[in-house]
Amino acid sequence: MNRKYFDKTPSYSRKTPFGIFVDQAGYYPDSRKMAYIPLECDDFEVTDINGSVRFSGKTVHAGYDEASGDDVWTADFSGLTETGTFCVRAGNKTSAMFHIGEYVYNDVFDKTMKAFYYLRCGCGLDERCAGVWHHGKCHTAPARLWENRDAVLDVSGGWHDAGDYGRYVTAGACAAAHLLYAFRLFPEVFEKQKLGIPETGCPDILSEVRYELEWLMKMQDSEGGVYHKATTALHAPFVMPEEDTSEMYVFPVSSMATADLAAICALASGIYEPYDKAFSEKLFKAAGKSADWLERHPEFIGFSNPEGCNTGGYGERDDHSNRFWAYSEMYALTGDLRYHGLLVSALNEDFPLTALGYGEVGGLGALAYLLCKQAKDVQVENRFMNRFRLHADEMKKTADNCGYGVAMKPDEYQWGSNMGLMKKAMIFAINDVLFDDRSCREYAARHLDCLLGANPLGISYITGAGEFRCNYPHLRPAYADGIEECIPGMVAGGPNGGLSDPFARQVIPEGTPPMKCYADDTASYSLNEITIYWNSPTVFVLAYMCGK
Ligand code: 9MR
Ligand code: ZN
Numbered sequence: 173m174n175r176k177y178f179d180k181t182p183s184y185s186r187k188t189p190f191g192i193f194v195d196q197a198g199y200y201p202d203s204r205k206m207a208y209i210p211l212e213c214d215d216f217e218v219t220d221i222n223g224s225v226r227f228s229g230k231t232v233h234a235g236y237d238e239a240s241g242d243d244v245w246t247a248d249f250s251g252l253t254e255t256g257t258f259c260v261r262a263g264n265k266t267s268a269m270f271h272i273g274e275y276v277y278n279d280v281f282d283k284t285m286k287a288f289y290y291l292r293c294g295c296g297l298d299e300r301c302a303g304v305w306h307h308g309k310c311h312t313a314p315a316r317l318w319e320n321r322d323a324v325l326d327v328s329g330g331w332h333d334a335g336d337y338g339r340y341v342t343a344g345a346c347a348a349a350h351l352l353y354a355f356r357l358f359p360e361v362f363e364k365q366k367l368g369i370p371e372t373g374c375p376d377i378l379s380e381v382r383y384e385l386e387w388l389m390k391m392q393d394s395e396g397g398v399y400h401k402a403t404t405a406l407h408a409p410f411v412m413p414e415e416d417t418s419e420m421y422v423f424p425v426s427s428m429a430t431a432d433l434a435a436i437c438a439l440a441s442g443i444y445e446p447y448d449k450a451f452s453e454k455l456f457k458a459a460g461k462s463a464d465w466l467e468r469h470p471e472f473i474g475f476s477n478p479e480g481c482n483t484g485g486y487g488e489r490d491d492h493s494n495r496f497w498a499y500s501e502m503y504a505l506t507g508d509l510r511y512h513g514l515l516v517s518a519l520n521e522d523f524p525l526t527a528l529g530y531g532e533v534g535g536l537g538a539l540a541y542l543l544c545k546q547a548k549d550v551q552v553e554n555r556f557m558n559r560f561r562l563h564a565d566e567m568k569k570t571a572d573n574c575g576y577g578v579a580m581k582p583d584e585y586q587w588g589s590n591m592g593l594m595k596k597a598m599i600f601a602i603n604d605v606l607f608d609d610r611s612c613r614e615y616a617a618r619h620l621d622c623l624l625g626a627n628p629l630g631i632s633y634i635t636g637a638g639e640f641r642c643n644y645p646h647l648r649p650a651y652a653d654g655i656e657e658c659i660p661g662m663v664a665g666g667p668n669g670g671l672s673d674p675f676a677r678q679v680i681p682e683g684t685p686p687m688k689c690y691a692d693d694t695a696s697y698s699l700n701e702i703t704i705y706w707n708s709p710t711v712f713v714l715a716y717m718c719g720k
């Protein structure tokens with residue numbers, strides 16, 4: 173691979189200096205605390221910053237772990253409940269330093285939420301809010317319809333999707349949905365959150381999501397159909413966003429984008445109502461218009477890149493779950509029985525009812541129904557409840573058989589595996605909410621521990637969080653700004669056994685176990701990109717952990 177663009181810091185060879193793996197953000201005093209050691213040992217101790225032993229115990233041999241290829245010993249130090257800064261030691265190995273305390277997740281919670289602000293397109297980031305990562309306005313010129321170059325429209329705003337500067341409706345709706353459901357389920361943790369972003373007179377999370385919603389509504393055409401994406405024809409080089417001045421195009425309407433827009437606007441309309449009636453009304457109208465479009469267009473209108481375009485495709489094989497989500501949110505918002513009929517008919521198609529997007533969004537539709545105040549069909553309700561329960565039960569078994577305590581099977585380490593990891597934690601959190609099942613909290617926490625360093629590479633997959641953390645994501649501004657410290661709060665895609673890019677194939681030896689197929693290097697888009705919909709489930713999980 174040509175490293176011309178990516179020679180800032182050749183970082184793929186950076187290895188964790190630690191031999192014992194812990195959650196580098198830390199643990200609550202009363203929570204389960206587990207360190208993972210891929211080496212035989214009997215005794216372990218936990219020392220404080222002065223080196224004094226505060227806890228000691230015997231390790232347990234958890235056994236061979238397929239996803240990592242490690243033979244794992246665990247050190248359970250749940251019995252250590254005092255607050256402070258510690259590290260685990262066994263033999264001649266140590267862990268990273270971590271905290272035990274009541275607020276251990278607040279910093280990373282704020283950072284992962286503020287990451288959305290750093291991804292804003294159009295407005296420019298001023299120094300007061302963005303500090304050293306400030307930059308000028310980007311992508312504000314009017315865009316052209318790909319299929320009718322004479323038609324020009326304003327689609328400025330919204331979040332950059334990922335390491336690239338594209339903006340895609342289904343991806344954006346999914347990320348916004350995770351954030352809005354996080355707010356809906358755990359509002360108290362957001363009430364006081366101060367991110368240092370431009371304020372609009374409501375909790376910061378709502379100001380931030382509003383920035384995306386305003387853009388999403390610009391993607392709706394006069395008939396109610398929604399354009400699939402707004403991107404340049406080709407991915408930009410690794411320059412700052414304001415230097416990416418190629419022509420912006422708006423690509424054709426898809427039924428997935430239209431359904432997801434109806435869904436997210438309906439959801440948002442209810443949530444913003446107490447803060448801003450006019451905005452809520454605007455969302456309501458947009459949602460209704462796209463929902464009407466869906467009824468007039470029962471056929472699937474998919475998306476794949478036209479010739480001459482290489483930006484993200486976000487194609488789907490069908491739009492069943494998207495339509496279901498749209499009708500379910502419309503019913504939740506309006507109580508109109510017509511939508512109830514439509515959501516129930518949508519269930520005639522087979523799609524996963526706990527999937528939380530992007531792509532399959534049945535779980536978001538089920539959640540909309542379960543949480544709504546409208547009259548419910550008990551059978552439908554029970555069906556949705558059971559699916560969430562079964563999903564959690566199944567995941568518990570997988571997690572209990574995994575050396576690192578998570579419900580990820582070896583073949584689930586694919587492009588963006590950290591999204592899979594966080595969506596599993598979301599399912600546990602949702603089960604805690606729906607069934608008041610507190611055993612789920614521990615399982616959700618294990619997944620967060622894994623993301624934050626309790627994994628076989630001993631790395632925190634969130635920039636700016638943890639002693640040994642990723643710092644060189646495939647993220648254009650993070651490279652082009654020339655600043656060594658990466659923009660904080662970005663969740664890396666993570667291990668991907670598929671080795672789906674040339675750089676990954678070059679640096680990861682064949683046969684490497686999937687959970688170890690990772691390199692913290694700008695060059696690897698299939699291992700180390702960031703996206704809004706990998707950050708959003710992480711915010712959801714952190715909100716749950718900081719709250720309920
Ligand atoms: O997240 C997407 C991943 O699941 C796919 O395997 C991959 C290849 O199609 O595309 C990913 O999405 C990318 C999108 O197309 C454009 N923006 C960056 C996204 C993350 O890599
Ligand atoms: Zn931009």
